[in-house]
Amino acid sequence: MKYQKVTVSIFVALLLILGASAAVWHNSPALAKSNAKAPSINAKEAMSKFAPPRKNDKAKTSEPTVRKSRLPQLNVVSEAAVVLNVLPINIIEEMNKGKTLVQIAKEKGITKAEFLQKLKDNENQLLDEEVKAGTISEDHADAIKEGQKDRLTKSLSLKSVNVNDHQSMDMGN
Incomplete structure (x- = not known):
């Protein structure tokens, strides 16, 4: 048994020595970085399949058509800021103090009725555009x-939510 272990270890050592010497002899280090050039990629060509479609223009001289993906987000805080003639951050700061949009208005x-009507008018104008x-x-x-009326009425009574206090945001930390 001892003789077999010695024979196997000599064989492995001999194999390693021969492999290393062959690599040195042929001047091709086994772990060296290859000198081959990386393939060049034309980024414009590769990304062209993701570009918005162009209008039928055989000469391709026109600008690409712009795709409008969706309606701009209807955001009650931004709309309220427009109606109240303040910045949205001011609305958010007041809401973080525990106030509702109605209280801020x-x-x-x-009044609540005037505020609701102005929000509806503002949103209707945006939708019509x-x-x-x-x-x-x-x-x-x-x-x-x-x-619209139910959504806006509900939004007017909401208070700011601190995401750190929100149960679903508890990551177990």
Whole structure:
């Protein structure tokens, strides 16, 4: 048994020595970085399949058509900032103090009904502009307008949520 272990270890050592000497002899180090050039890639050509489609232009001289992917986000804080003529960050700061949008509007001298109507008018104007621009269909705009009053009324009574206090944001830390 001892003789077999010695024979195997001599064989492995001999194999390693022969492999190393062959690598040195042929001047091709086994672990050296290859000198082969990396293939060159034309980034414009590779990314062209992801570019927006062009209008039918055989000479390809026109600018690519711009795809409007969706309606701009209807954000009640941004809309309220426009109605109240303040920056959205000011609205957020007040909400972080525990105020609702209605309370913030009352401080500015606007009643809840007036504030709700101004928000609806502002949003309707935005929706009408998007329909004219072709971003959304008339049916889509009508569907948004249909649930508008309930959505805005609910939004006016919400308070700011601290994500650190939110149960679903608890990552076990």
